[in-house]
Amino acid sequence: MIETLVVPLVKIAVLLVGILTAVAYLVLLERKVQAWVQVRLGPMRVGPHGLLQPVADVIKLIIKEDITPARADRWVYTLAPIIVLVPALVVFAVIPFGPETNVFGIRMPLHVADINVGLLYIVSIASLGIYGTILGGWASNSKYPLLASLRASAQLVSYEVAVTMTLVSMILMAGSLSMVEIVESQQARGLWFVFAQPLAFFIYFVGGLAETNRAPFDLPEAEQELTGGFHTEYSGIRFALFFLAEYANMIVIAAVATTLFFGGWLRPFPSVAALGLLDIVPGWIWFLLKTFVLLYVFLWVRATLPRYRYDQLMRLGWKVLIPLAIANVIVTAIAVVVL
Amino acid sequence: MTIAFYTLAAFILALGVLVVSTKNTVHAVLFLVANFLCVAMLYVLLQAEFLAVIQVLVYAGGIVVLYLFVVMLVNLKRGPETHVDPRRRDRMGLLIGGAVLAEFVAILLYGFAPRATGAAPAAAAPGVGNVEQVGWSLYVDYLVPFEVASILLLVAMIGAIVLAKKEP
Numbered sequence: 309m310i311e312t313l314v315v316p317l318v319k320i321a322v323l324l325v326g327i328l329t330a331v332a333y334l335v336l337l338e339r340k341v342q343a344w345v346q347v348r349l350g351p352m353r354v355g356p357h358g359l360l361q362p363v364a365d366v367i368k369l370i371i372k373e374d375i376t377p378a379r380a381d382r383w384v385y386t387l388a389p390i391i392v393l394v395p396a397l398v399v400f401a402v403i404p405f406g407p408e409t410n411v412f413g414i415r416m417p418l419h420v421a422d423i424n425v426g427l428l429y430i431v432s433i434a435s436l437g438i439y440g441t442i443l444g445g446w447a448s449n450s451k452y453p454l455l456a457s458l459r460a461s462a463q464l465v466s467y468e469v470a471v472t473m474t475l476v477s478m479i480l481m482a483g484s485l486s487m488v489e490i491v492e493s494q495q496a497r498g499l500w501f502v503f504a505q506p507l508a509f510f511i512y513f514v515g516g517l518a519e520t521n522r523a524p525f526d527l528p529e530a531e532q533e534l535t536g537g538f539h540t541e542y543s544g545i546r547f548a549l550f551f552l553a554e555y556a557n558m559i560v561i562a563a564v565a566t567t568l569f570f571g572g573w574l575r576p577f578p579s580v581a582a583l584g585l586l587d588i589v590p591g592w593i594w595f596l597l598k599t600f601v602l603l604y605v606f607l608w609v610r611a612t613l614p615r616y617r618y619d620q621l622m623r624l625g626w627k628v629l630i631p632l633a634i635a636n637v638i639v640t641a642i643a644v645v646v647l
Numbered sequence: 648m649t650i651a652f653y654t655l656a657a658f659i660l661a662l663g664v665l666v667v668s669t670k671n672t673v674h675a676v677l678f679l680v681a682n683f684l685c686v687a688m689l690y691v692l693l694q695a696e697f698l699a700v701i702q703v704l705v706y707a708g709g710i711v712v713l714y715l716f717v718v719m720l721v722n723l724k725r726g727p728e729t730h731v732d733p734r735r736r737d738r739m740g741l742l743i744g745g746a747v748l749a750e751f752v753a754i755l756l757y758g759f760a761p762r763a764t765g766a767a768p769a770a771a772a773p774g775v776g777n778v779e780q781v782g783w784s785l786y787v788d789y790l791v792p793f794e795v796a797s798i799l800l801l802v803a804m805i806g807a808i809v810l811a812k813k814e815p
Contacts, residue, residue, distance in 0.1 A: 428697070446719055
């Protein structure tokens with residue numbers, strides 16, 4: 309009873325609270341990092357160094373008026389933010405945060421589920437989020453959101469191909485679709501896969517930036533052209549759901565990259581015995597640390613690079629990243645067979 | 648197990664009916680997505696996880712998105728046709744309905760027909776996992792049909808590009 313029902317439920321609860329808190333503070337971190345890059349201070353008023361700013365933001369978003377445009381499609385308009393958010397959260401179920409650990413005397417793995425098609429599960433569930441984006445723009449019955457949602461979905465469909473291709477080469481390397489086994493195979497080889505597959509990581513990361521509509525690919529939210537994006541008409545808590553989903557998706561991209569390319573819960577240089585000292589730090593801390601660094605890169609890129617033009621974006625996706633990803637798969641397949 | 652199956656089956660049928668009976672095309676597409684997700688759950692119930700995930704990835708996440716694009720971008724308010732035979736729709740409906748009914752009856756008959764037990768299911772592949780089994784049957788047992796199907800898709804793709812390309 310405890311093993312089959314209580315433990316998973318507690319895990320899910322901890323995970324959800326953790327993600328939501330992480331999202332709230334990621335937003336603060338983004339504002340802080342942007343501010344530091346631009347030699348400003350960022351939020352400073354609420355709490356010491358603005359540390360309570362997320363709490364204030366959440367309260368503000370919850371108590372704001374929730375408006376539905378008069379000529380919107382009510383059902384779809386209500387459904388869209390939910391469709392965006394749910395896949396972004398459900399995906400976390402298969403992400404392995406650490407090896408088997410003793411928690412309050414119960415020995416358990418630090419993931420909710422280890423299914424044998426874990427990686428494909430992530431790809432397929434994440435691909436459902438696009439419906440919320442398209443439908444949110446369409447159901448608002450307003451021109452700018454519709455344009456933005458068309459942009460967003462075209463961008464997502466294009467970059468999904470390249471990203472999935474890089475995952476194929478990682479599956480070839482690991483010989484498994486299970487997230488836990490992918491980490492274990494990196495442990496067995498004593499090598500983070502990013503050193504074997506730097507190109508795949510680059511394509512994955514660029515594709516991840518595009519899929520989460522982050523700068524420099526944030527065309528669906530180009531304020532100067534579209535007044536705000538596919539969620540222009542949304543307000544209050546429903547806008548907050550879109551916001552939440554975007555940042556949760558960033559965390560998903562970073563966490564999956566950590567698992568696939570940076571050895572998940574493994575310490576740096578897992579094969580070098582001289583660094584065994586580092587094993588004192590538990591695996592889940594390594595995992596969170598790596599994820600955090602990748603998220604910081606997301607913010608860093610946003611503060612550094614200007615936005616792409618739409619045709620440049622499409623050209624990069626179809627004419628550069630997808631052919632490179634396919635070539636990478638072929639080379640990897642040959643190498644795996646030969647070596 | 649049985650209860651879960653029949654609940655899912657009822658959902659699938661109900662959603663299927665909603666797909667064809669809804670006036671709003673975008674809503675119909677949404678019901679179609681829900682339908683595909685239920686079918687994926689049915690696969691999970693049959694312990695075909697790989698198939699379930701692929702169902703979600705390809706159909707729910709890929710193909711129907713394109714449907715949605717088409718439905719949103721193409722103006723579906725058709726102009727009045729110049730010459731309409733009032734009974735044409737009835738006849739067409741009768742024809743298609745009859746064909747589908749015949750198909751269902753055939754499947755039912757086939758399903759209930761007593762069968763010789765000689766044809767055992769294909770011998771278990773060396774791999775144990777779901778993915779390995781699918782891969783084994785696609786790339787070893789049915790390699791030629793699989794490749795022919797993929798060439799067919801390639802031809803369709805090239806055909807679409809040729810049709811869409813403007814004359815220089």
